Amino acid sequence: MKDRSLVQIALYAAIFAVLGLLPRFDIPLAGGVPITAQSMGAMLAGVMLGGWRGALAIILLLFVVALGAPLLAGGRGGLGVFFSPSVGFLFGWVAAAFVAGLLMRVLRNQPVFASALVASVVGGIVVLYAFGIVGMSLMTNLSLLDATKACLIFIPGDTIKAVLVALVAQTVARGMPEALLSRSA
Protein backbone atom coordinates (compact mmCIF):
# COMPACT_ATOMS: atom_id res chain seq x y z
CA MET A 1 0.00 0.00 0.00
CA LYS A 2 1.27 3.45 -0.85
CA ASP A 3 2.16 5.86 1.94
CA ARG A 4 -0.31 8.37 0.63
CA SER A 5 -3.20 5.93 0.75
CA LEU A 6 -2.30 4.96 4.30
CA VAL A 7 -2.23 8.61 5.38
CA GLN A 8 -5.51 9.34 3.62
CA ILE A 9 -7.21 6.37 5.24
CA ALA A 10 -6.04 7.59 8.67
CA LEU A 11 -7.13 11.11 7.75
CA TYR A 12 -10.67 10.15 6.81
CA ALA A 13 -11.03 7.94 9.86
CA ALA A 14 -10.07 11.02 11.90
CA ILE A 15 -12.47 13.25 9.94
CA PHE A 16 -15.21 10.74 10.67
CA ALA A 17 -14.42 10.99 14.39
CA VAL A 18 -14.19 14.79 14.34
CA LEU A 19 -17.56 15.11 12.59
CA GLY A 20 -19.14 13.29 15.51
CA LEU A 21 -17.41 15.37 18.16
CA LEU A 22 -17.86 18.83 16.68
CA PRO A 23 -20.53 21.07 18.14
CA ARG A 24 -23.72 20.09 16.40
CA PHE A 25 -24.56 21.61 13.08
CA ASP A 26 -27.77 23.50 12.71
CA ILE A 27 -28.76 22.61 9.22
CA PRO A 28 -31.29 25.16 8.00
CA LEU A 29 -33.44 22.68 6.07
CA ALA A 30 -33.99 20.53 9.14
CA GLY A 31 -35.87 23.34 10.87
CA GLY A 32 -33.21 23.83 13.51
CA VAL A 33 -33.25 20.20 14.60
CA PRO A 34 -29.71 19.51 15.74
CA ILE A 35 -28.28 16.48 14.02
CA THR A 36 -24.83 15.04 14.34
CA ALA A 37 -22.75 15.13 11.24
CA GLN A 38 -21.16 11.77 11.89
CA SER A 39 -23.13 9.66 9.46
CA MET A 40 -21.86 11.99 6.74
CA GLY A 41 -18.44 10.54 7.46
CA ALA A 42 -19.09 7.27 5.67
CA MET A 43 -20.56 8.98 2.60
CA LEU A 44 -17.70 11.47 2.58
CA ALA A 45 -15.02 8.78 2.90
CA GLY A 46 -16.51 6.78 0.03
CA VAL A 47 -17.17 9.75 -2.25
CA MET A 48 -13.76 11.34 -1.67
CA LEU A 49 -11.44 8.36 -1.32
CA GLY A 50 -13.12 5.73 -3.47
CA GLY A 51 -14.45 2.32 -2.47
CA TRP A 52 -11.49 0.43 -1.05
CA ARG A 53 -9.80 3.28 0.75
CA GLY A 54 -13.14 4.60 2.01
CA ALA A 55 -14.09 1.22 3.45
CA LEU A 56 -10.64 0.83 5.02
CA ALA A 57 -10.96 4.26 6.64
CA ILE A 58 -14.18 3.16 8.36
CA ILE A 59 -12.66 -0.18 9.36
CA LEU A 60 -9.75 1.72 10.92
CA LEU A 61 -12.18 3.95 12.80
CA LEU A 62 -14.16 0.97 14.12
CA PHE A 63 -10.90 -0.70 15.12
CA VAL A 64 -9.78 2.32 17.15
CA VAL A 65 -13.25 2.59 18.69
CA ALA A 66 -13.03 -1.07 19.69
CA LEU A 67 -9.62 -0.41 21.23
CA GLY A 68 -11.40 1.99 23.56
CA ALA A 69 -11.40 5.47 22.03
CA PRO A 70 -14.67 7.40 22.52
CA LEU A 71 -14.81 8.63 18.94
CA LEU A 72 -18.45 8.05 18.04
CA ALA A 73 -21.06 10.82 18.24
CA GLY A 74 -21.71 11.93 21.81
CA GLY A 75 -18.42 10.52 23.03
CA ARG A 76 -19.50 6.89 22.69
CA GLY A 77 -16.93 4.21 22.07
CA GLY A 78 -15.26 1.15 23.46
CA LEU A 79 -16.47 -2.40 23.04
CA GLY A 80 -19.92 -1.50 24.37
CA VAL A 81 -21.09 0.01 21.09
CA PHE A 82 -20.63 -3.35 19.37
CA PHE A 83 -23.33 -4.79 21.61
CA SER A 84 -25.82 -1.98 21.08
CA PRO A 85 -28.88 -2.38 18.83
CA SER A 86 -27.34 -0.01 16.30
CA VAL A 87 -24.32 -2.23 15.67
CA GLY A 88 -25.64 -2.94 12.15
CA PHE A 89 -25.06 0.69 11.29
CA LEU A 90 -21.44 0.48 12.39
CA PHE A 91 -20.71 -2.32 9.93
CA GLY A 92 -23.10 -0.70 7.47
CA TRP A 93 -20.79 2.32 7.32
CA VAL A 94 -18.06 0.10 5.86
CA ALA A 95 -20.38 -1.14 3.13
CA ALA A 96 -21.79 2.37 2.66
CA ALA A 97 -18.36 3.86 2.05
CA PHE A 98 -17.45 1.03 -0.31
CA VAL A 99 -20.60 1.29 -2.39
CA ALA A 100 -20.45 5.10 -2.47
CA GLY A 101 -16.86 4.95 -3.70
CA LEU A 102 -17.68 2.31 -6.27
CA LEU A 103 -20.56 4.40 -7.64
CA MET A 104 -18.36 7.50 -7.87
CA ARG A 105 -16.02 5.48 -10.07
CA VAL A 106 -18.78 4.01 -12.21
CA LEU A 107 -20.27 7.50 -12.71
CA ARG A 108 -16.93 9.23 -13.21
CA ASN A 109 -17.93 10.75 -16.55
CA GLN A 110 -21.06 12.34 -15.08
CA PRO A 111 -21.25 15.72 -13.32
CA VAL A 112 -19.74 15.63 -9.82
CA PHE A 113 -22.78 16.87 -7.90
CA ALA A 114 -25.20 14.38 -9.45
CA SER A 115 -22.92 11.39 -9.12
CA ALA A 116 -21.92 12.26 -5.54
CA LEU A 117 -25.60 12.59 -4.65
CA VAL A 118 -26.44 9.22 -6.19
CA ALA A 119 -23.41 7.64 -4.49
CA SER A 120 -24.31 9.13 -1.10
CA VAL A 121 -27.97 8.17 -1.30
CA VAL A 122 -27.40 4.61 -2.52
CA GLY A 123 -24.37 3.97 -0.28
CA GLY A 124 -25.13 6.11 2.75
CA ILE A 125 -28.86 5.44 2.92
CA VAL A 126 -29.98 2.35 0.98
CA VAL A 127 -26.99 0.12 1.78
CA LEU A 128 -26.45 1.58 5.26
CA TYR A 129 -30.05 1.05 6.34
CA ALA A 130 -30.14 -2.46 4.90
CA PHE A 131 -27.29 -3.35 7.27
CA GLY A 132 -28.65 -1.23 10.12
CA ILE A 133 -32.15 -2.68 9.97
CA VAL A 134 -31.00 -6.30 9.75
CA GLY A 135 -28.61 -5.67 12.66
CA MET A 136 -31.32 -4.09 14.75
CA SER A 137 -33.72 -6.91 13.97
CA LEU A 138 -31.12 -9.51 15.04
CA MET A 139 -30.16 -7.66 18.22
CA THR A 140 -33.68 -6.90 19.39
CA ASN A 141 -35.79 -9.83 18.14
CA LEU A 142 -37.98 -7.34 16.31
CA SER A 143 -39.34 -8.24 12.90
CA LEU A 144 -37.63 -6.57 9.95
CA LEU A 145 -40.71 -4.40 9.46
CA ASP A 146 -40.70 -3.18 13.08
CA ALA A 147 -36.95 -2.57 12.98
CA THR A 148 -37.51 -0.51 9.83
CA LYS A 149 -40.11 1.59 11.65
CA ALA A 150 -37.64 2.24 14.47
CA CYS A 151 -35.02 3.48 11.98
CA LEU A 152 -37.21 5.57 9.69
CA ILE A 153 -36.99 8.76 11.75
CA PHE A 154 -33.36 9.18 10.77
CA ILE A 155 -33.90 9.06 7.01
CA PRO A 156 -34.84 12.75 6.48
CA GLY A 157 -31.67 13.88 8.27
CA ASP A 158 -29.56 11.50 6.25
CA THR A 159 -31.06 12.75 3.00
CA ILE A 160 -29.94 16.28 3.91
CA LYS A 161 -26.48 14.95 4.70
CA ALA A 162 -26.30 13.26 1.29
CA VAL A 163 -27.03 16.62 -0.36
CA LEU A 164 -24.35 18.27 1.78
CA VAL A 165 -21.81 15.62 0.84
CA ALA A 166 -22.63 16.17 -2.83
CA LEU A 167 -22.16 19.94 -2.38
CA VAL A 168 -18.84 19.37 -0.66
CA ALA A 169 -17.69 17.01 -3.41
CA GLN A 170 -18.61 19.57 -6.05
CA THR A 171 -16.77 22.37 -4.25
CA VAL A 172 -13.71 20.22 -3.70
CA ALA A 173 -13.76 19.17 -7.36
CA ARG A 174 -13.57 22.85 -8.26
CA GLY A 175 -11.02 23.89 -5.65
CA MET A 176 -8.69 20.89 -5.73
CA PRO A 177 -9.74 18.47 -8.48
CA GLU A 178 -6.97 15.96 -7.76
CA ALA A 179 -8.40 15.53 -4.24
CA LEU A 180 -11.39 13.62 -5.54
CA LEU A 181 -9.48 10.36 -5.47
CA SER A 182 -12.55 8.26 -6.14
CA ARG A 183 -12.50 9.43 -9.75
CA SER A 184 -8.82 9.26 -10.56
CA ALA A 185 -7.07 6.07 -11.50
Added chain:
Amino acid sequence: MISLYLAERTWLHGIPAGWKLIALALISLAMTPLDNLPIMVALNVATLALYASLGRAAMAQIALLRPMWPLFAILLALHWWNGDIRLGLIVSLRILAMMLLANAVTMTTRMDAMMDAIEPVLTPLGWIGLSPRAVALAVAMMIRFVPLLFALWEALNEAYRARTGKRGGWRLLSAFCIQTLRLSHHTAEALAARGGAPRGPRR
Protein backbone atom coordinates in the same frame (compact mmCIF):
# COMPACT_ATOMS: atom_id res chain seq x y z
CA MET B 1 -9.12 13.38 24.44
CA ILE B 2 -11.62 12.18 27.01
CA SER B 3 -10.97 8.53 27.65
CA LEU B 4 -13.27 5.76 28.74
CA TYR B 5 -10.30 4.24 30.56
CA LEU B 6 -10.34 4.37 34.37
CA ALA B 7 -7.04 5.77 35.62
CA GLU B 8 -7.64 4.43 39.10
CA ARG B 9 -6.41 0.85 39.27
CA THR B 10 -8.94 -1.86 40.13
CA TRP B 11 -8.74 -5.65 40.37
CA LEU B 12 -10.06 -5.94 36.81
CA HIS B 13 -7.09 -3.92 35.53
CA GLY B 14 -4.82 -6.75 36.65
CA ILE B 15 -6.41 -9.38 34.40
CA PRO B 16 -4.72 -9.66 30.98
CA ALA B 17 -6.65 -8.04 28.11
CA GLY B 18 -6.84 -11.31 26.18
CA TRP B 19 -8.67 -13.11 28.99
CA LYS B 20 -11.13 -10.28 29.41
CA LEU B 21 -11.89 -10.30 25.67
CA ILE B 22 -12.36 -14.09 25.66
CA ALA B 23 -14.65 -13.90 28.70
CA LEU B 24 -16.69 -11.17 27.05
CA ALA B 25 -17.02 -13.21 23.85
CA LEU B 26 -18.07 -16.34 25.78
CA ILE B 27 -20.68 -14.49 27.84
CA SER B 28 -22.03 -12.91 24.68
CA LEU B 29 -22.26 -16.28 22.92
CA ALA B 30 -23.94 -17.88 25.92
CA MET B 31 -26.48 -15.12 26.42
CA THR B 32 -27.55 -14.45 22.85
CA PRO B 33 -29.76 -17.54 22.35
CA LEU B 34 -31.29 -17.36 25.86
CA ASP B 35 -34.68 -15.78 26.31
CA ASN B 36 -35.25 -16.28 29.98
CA LEU B 37 -36.24 -13.26 32.06
CA PRO B 38 -34.80 -14.39 35.44
CA ILE B 39 -31.41 -15.14 33.83
CA MET B 40 -31.32 -11.70 32.22
CA VAL B 41 -32.21 -10.03 35.52
CA ALA B 42 -29.47 -12.07 37.22
CA LEU B 43 -26.98 -11.06 34.52
CA ASN B 44 -27.80 -7.40 35.11
CA VAL B 45 -27.50 -7.76 38.87
CA ALA B 46 -24.12 -9.48 38.42
CA THR B 47 -23.00 -6.71 36.05
CA LEU B 48 -24.01 -4.01 38.51
CA ALA B 49 -22.18 -5.88 41.28
CA LEU B 50 -19.10 -5.93 39.05
CA TYR B 51 -19.35 -2.17 38.57
CA ALA B 52 -19.87 -1.65 42.29
CA SER B 53 -16.74 -3.67 43.01
CA LEU B 54 -14.77 -1.40 40.64
CA GLY B 55 -15.55 1.72 42.64
CA ARG B 56 -17.31 5.01 42.24
CA ALA B 57 -15.67 6.12 38.99
CA ALA B 58 -16.91 2.92 37.34
CA MET B 59 -20.45 3.45 38.60
CA ALA B 60 -20.36 6.96 37.12
CA GLN B 61 -19.72 5.46 33.67
CA ILE B 62 -23.14 3.81 33.73
CA ALA B 63 -24.48 7.31 33.05
CA LEU B 64 -22.86 7.03 29.59
CA LEU B 65 -25.81 4.87 28.61
CA ARG B 66 -28.21 7.76 29.04
CA PRO B 67 -28.46 8.49 25.28
CA MET B 68 -29.70 4.90 24.89
CA TRP B 69 -32.90 5.34 26.90
CA PRO B 70 -35.07 6.59 23.99
CA LEU B 71 -33.96 3.56 22.00
CA PHE B 72 -34.91 1.20 24.81
CA ALA B 73 -38.27 2.99 25.08
CA ILE B 74 -38.93 2.51 21.35
CA LEU B 75 -37.85 -1.11 21.62
CA LEU B 76 -40.19 -1.83 24.52
CA ALA B 77 -43.04 0.03 22.84
CA LEU B 78 -42.66 -1.99 19.62
CA HIS B 79 -42.57 -5.30 21.51
CA TRP B 80 -45.55 -4.21 23.61
CA TRP B 81 -47.41 -3.32 20.41
CA ASN B 82 -46.74 -6.85 19.17
CA GLY B 83 -48.16 -8.21 22.41
CA ASP B 84 -44.91 -9.55 23.86
CA ILE B 85 -43.64 -7.08 26.42
CA ARG B 86 -41.77 -9.91 28.16
CA LEU B 87 -39.59 -10.47 25.09
CA GLY B 88 -39.02 -6.72 24.93
CA LEU B 89 -37.80 -6.70 28.52
CA ILE B 90 -35.52 -9.70 27.95
CA VAL B 91 -33.98 -8.12 24.87
CA SER B 92 -33.51 -4.73 26.53
CA LEU B 93 -31.91 -6.29 29.61
CA ARG B 94 -29.59 -8.40 27.47
CA ILE B 95 -28.44 -5.39 25.47
CA LEU B 96 -28.00 -3.34 28.65
CA ALA B 97 -25.91 -6.00 30.41
CA MET B 98 -23.74 -6.76 27.35
CA MET B 99 -23.03 -3.08 26.72
CA LEU B 100 -22.06 -2.58 30.36
CA LEU B 101 -19.87 -5.70 30.42
CA ALA B 102 -18.12 -4.69 27.19
CA ASN B 103 -17.62 -1.22 28.60
CA ALA B 104 -16.11 -2.75 31.75
CA VAL B 105 -13.42 -4.35 29.57
CA THR B 106 -12.75 -1.04 27.82
CA MET B 107 -12.72 0.80 31.14
CA THR B 108 -10.01 -1.40 32.64
CA THR B 109 -7.77 -2.06 29.64
CA ARG B 110 -5.23 0.37 28.25
CA MET B 111 -5.43 0.95 24.49
CA ASP B 112 -1.91 -0.37 23.92
CA ALA B 113 -2.67 -3.53 25.92
CA MET B 114 -5.79 -4.02 23.80
CA MET B 115 -3.71 -3.50 20.64
CA ASP B 116 -1.20 -6.14 21.81
CA ALA B 117 -4.03 -8.57 22.61
CA ILE B 118 -5.49 -8.10 19.14
CA GLU B 119 -2.19 -8.29 17.24
CA PRO B 120 -2.24 -12.09 16.74
CA VAL B 121 -5.61 -11.67 15.02
CA LEU B 122 -4.01 -9.19 12.61
CA THR B 123 -1.31 -11.62 11.49
CA PRO B 124 -3.36 -12.90 8.52
CA LEU B 125 -3.20 -9.35 7.11
CA GLY B 126 0.48 -10.05 6.45
CA TRP B 127 -0.57 -12.70 3.90
CA ILE B 128 -2.22 -10.05 1.75
CA GLY B 129 0.82 -7.80 2.04
CA LEU B 130 -0.47 -5.53 4.78
CA SER B 131 1.95 -5.35 7.66
CA PRO B 132 0.44 -5.28 11.19
CA ARG B 133 2.97 -2.50 11.82
CA ALA B 134 1.34 -0.44 9.06
CA VAL B 135 -1.94 -0.95 10.89
CA ALA B 136 -0.36 0.28 14.12
CA LEU B 137 1.01 3.29 12.26
CA ALA B 138 -2.42 4.07 10.80
CA VAL B 139 -3.98 3.85 14.27
CA ALA B 140 -1.36 6.22 15.71
CA MET B 141 -1.73 8.66 12.81
CA MET B 142 -5.48 8.67 13.12
CA ILE B 143 -5.40 9.40 16.84
CA ARG B 144 -2.89 12.19 16.22
CA PHE B 145 -5.01 13.66 13.42
CA VAL B 146 -8.08 14.13 15.63
CA PRO B 147 -6.83 17.10 17.73
CA LEU B 148 -5.10 18.53 14.65
CA LEU B 149 -8.36 18.50 12.71
CA PHE B 150 -10.18 20.12 15.62
CA ALA B 151 -7.68 22.96 15.60
CA LEU B 152 -8.06 23.28 11.82
CA TRP B 153 -11.86 23.44 12.12
CA GLU B 154 -11.58 26.07 14.86
CA ALA B 155 -9.27 28.18 12.69
CA LEU B 156 -11.72 28.02 9.78
CA ASN B 157 -14.59 28.84 12.12
CA GLU B 158 -12.73 31.85 13.56
CA ALA B 159 -11.98 33.16 10.10
CA TYR B 160 -15.60 32.74 9.07
CA ARG B 161 -16.78 34.51 12.20
CA ALA B 162 -14.38 37.38 11.62
CA ARG B 163 -15.89 37.87 8.16
CA THR B 164 -19.57 37.37 8.89
CA GLY B 165 -20.16 37.39 12.65
CA LYS B 166 -21.89 34.00 12.42
CA ARG B 167 -20.86 30.43 13.09
CA GLY B 168 -19.68 28.62 10.00
CA GLY B 169 -21.29 25.23 10.60
CA TRP B 170 -21.73 23.10 7.51
CA ARG B 171 -20.50 25.91 5.23
CA LEU B 172 -16.97 25.16 6.39
CA LEU B 173 -17.07 21.55 5.21
CA SER B 174 -15.64 22.05 1.73
CA ALA B 175 -12.79 24.27 2.91
CA PHE B 176 -12.17 21.76 5.69
CA CYS B 177 -11.93 18.87 3.23
CA ILE B 178 -9.51 20.71 0.96
CA GLN B 179 -7.32 21.81 3.88
CA THR B 180 -7.24 18.33 5.38
CA LEU B 181 -6.27 16.78 2.06
CA ARG B 182 -3.43 19.26 1.76
CA LEU B 183 -2.42 18.23 5.28
CA SER B 184 -2.48 14.58 4.23
CA HIS B 185 -0.18 15.31 1.25
CA HIS B 186 2.36 16.92 3.57
CA THR B 187 2.12 14.01 6.00
CA ALA B 188 2.58 11.48 3.21
CA GLU B 189 5.64 13.33 1.91
CA ALA B 190 7.10 13.50 5.41
CA LEU B 191 6.44 9.79 5.84
CA ALA B 192 8.05 8.94 2.50
CA ALA B 193 11.06 11.09 3.39
CA ARG B 194 11.53 8.99 6.51
CA GLY B 195 11.50 5.70 4.64
CA GLY B 196 7.80 5.19 4.15
CA ALA B 197 5.23 3.02 5.89
CA PRO B 198 6.50 -0.27 7.30
CA ARG B 199 6.05 -3.13 4.87
CA GLY B 200 7.57 -6.28 6.29
CA PRO B 201 6.30 -8.17 9.31
CA ARG B 202 9.64 -7.80 11.13
CA ARG B 203 10.42 -5.09 13.61
